[in-house]
Amino acid sequence: MKRARLIFLLLLTALLLIGCQEKEELKAVSKNETKGWIEPGKTISISEEVELPKTTAKEYIEAEKGELYTKFIESKEFSEDKEAIEKANADAVDAYFAQISKKKTKNWDEKKWAESITFALRASYKDVAEEMENYEVVYEKLRLPDGRLLEDISMDEITKEEDKSVNVVLVIDSSGSMKAKIGGESKMALAKKSIESLAKELPESVNVSLIAFGHQGSGSDADKAKSCSAVESMYPLKAYEGAAFGAALNKFEAVGWTPLASAITMANEQLGAVSGENTENFIYVVSDGIETCDGDPVAAAKKAVADNNNVKINIIGFDVDSEADKQLKAVAEAGGGEYSSVKTKQQLAEIKDVWKEAVNINTWRWWAVHRFADNVWTTLDHNNAVGKINSKYFTIYKNEDKRIRAAVDRLRDEGLIDSKGQNGITQIIRDRDDKIQTYMSDINSTKRDEIKTKSDELSEKLDVIKKQVGL
Structure with missing residues (x-):
């Protein structure tokens, strides 16, 4: 929970910074930087x-680009070369004055001059406005294993009670x-930790059992019969x-042979005793080798499926050779489940998480529990993306504002007005600017409201899911 609060605070800080940055940019654009120019909101005498x-x-938003804007400015609009864009603005203004020098402007009024200046030098805001309006607020990272987005799942579906029971046999x-070591720990120790972690993190409604096989005798031929008959339920299905x-895990160590087929048979028998129409069953096996007790684990897996216990057999091949890899994969396929080959402690932990998701009645519930951070960071990503579009608008507006100011000032300096x-x-020009600013501000706010609304809805769904799975 501390980490979740930290992430939330980071997000809140980031969003505040984005908002402040945009306000400062607009403030800088609106600042009276050129003599005689009137700031927005100021009363002037006309x-x-x-x-x-x-x-x-x-x-105004949909107006076409000015002729001189297209010729001098457009290709350099977003250039990082400030000198280049300054020169482009100046060239555009010079070209405008070259044009009007050939026209009879003596009787032009304020409206005619404003139309002339904007028609020649204006940018177009159509593309950036449409980019903002059409920006899709989709939380792709919160896409469920079945392909649906969490945002498309109704709250009714999330809160729907399931009447299925789930049973898991860990083998x-x-x-x-x-006994062999990986990264300083025995494969047995790592397997036990992974199995215990999985059992601990399952929903309270799931029944779990633990079966060990080959845990008696030794690896010698003399002990083969004893070891091959050692298939025992260490923790009953409950x-x-x-x-x-934890005590059940401490009852056995790695010592003997590998009666895999017998272990699958025992697991199936346990599930058969509790199976019904509304039952979902899983057998999970962690093994590092092939069957060595003359059994047929593929046949045992096929029988489990044929018994119609609604069971899936999933297997981890833990640091196995090619022969064991081939056999264990065949067992999983025969059992209608998945086979995963892992070599490291990290890989084992990752597969455990995949197993956990598959066990839950509603797979997406467990999936969603681990997406709280995705919601936070995707919300930040969306706000950043909208901020970039808004910054694009600011850049266009700032450059347009400079050249139009320069043109108006030059008209007065040259005695034309x-x-x-x-x-x-x-x-007149400020009226246009205010309308454009208001329009862009409104669609920016609308898009940010959409992001917040969707993020809040996802948070609400995730909170409900969190309660349902007991976390």
Whole structure:
């Protein structure tokens, strides 16, 4: 829980930083950096003749790119070379003045000048707005083993009570070869730890048993009969009890031969005694070698399936040779289950987690429990992605703002307009800017609200699942 709180705090901090960064960028863009330019929201004096356009925000957003923007700016818009983009802006403004020098502008009013400047120098916000609007908030990492997304699963399905019972028989090879060490620990010790961890993490409703085979006698020919008959239930099929299960694991060590077929037969007999229409059964075997007691484990696995106990036999081949690998794989296939070959302690732990998922009545429930962090980090990823789109908008707006400011200032400096005219042009252009800013801010907020809503819904589902599986 401490780790979950830490992740949450990290996410909250990151989101606050994203929001502050965007506000600072907009503030910097809006700052009065050029003489005579009026800041957003400021009241300015304009002539009575100036009438603000009826153009809507959507119309401004979808307007085509200016001719001079396309020629000078577009290819360099997102360049990291600041000098290049500054030069492009300046070249575009110079080109604009070259154009108007050939036109009769003496009687142009503020509206005509504003239209002329924006028509030539404006960027288009259509693409970036559509990118924001069409950004898909999908939590791919929370895709269930059956291919569905957790976000598409209804709460009714999550809270639905299941009436199936689940039984798990854990079968551990206790032949002498399990004494061999991997990473400083014996294969037997590692197998016991993995089995105990699996049993401990199963839902309380699951019944579990433990069978050891080959745990008596020795590996000598003289002890073969004794060892091959050593197939014993160390923990009866019932709910997991930590102390009793741990004590059962301590009752045997790796000493003898490998009566795998007999062990599968005993496991099947245990399950047969409790099987029914609403029962789901699993046999899990950890072994490091082939059958050495003249049994036929493939035939034993086939019989378990034929007995119609709704059983699946899954096997881990623990550091096995090619012959054992081939046989154990055949046993798993005959038992309708999965075979996994592992060589390390880490691989054994990973397979254990896969087994645990498969045991649960609703596989996705256990899967989802381990996706709390995925929800947090995917939420952060989505917010970052939306932030990048928003930054793209800021870049476009900032560059456009600079060149349009420069053009308006130059009109006054060259005597083409007076201060009154500059105020009127500024107000018209600022009206356009405000509408664009409001539109982009609204779709940004809408998308972030969508991310938060979906993340909150997923958190609620994960919390319910967490309670149901007892974690």
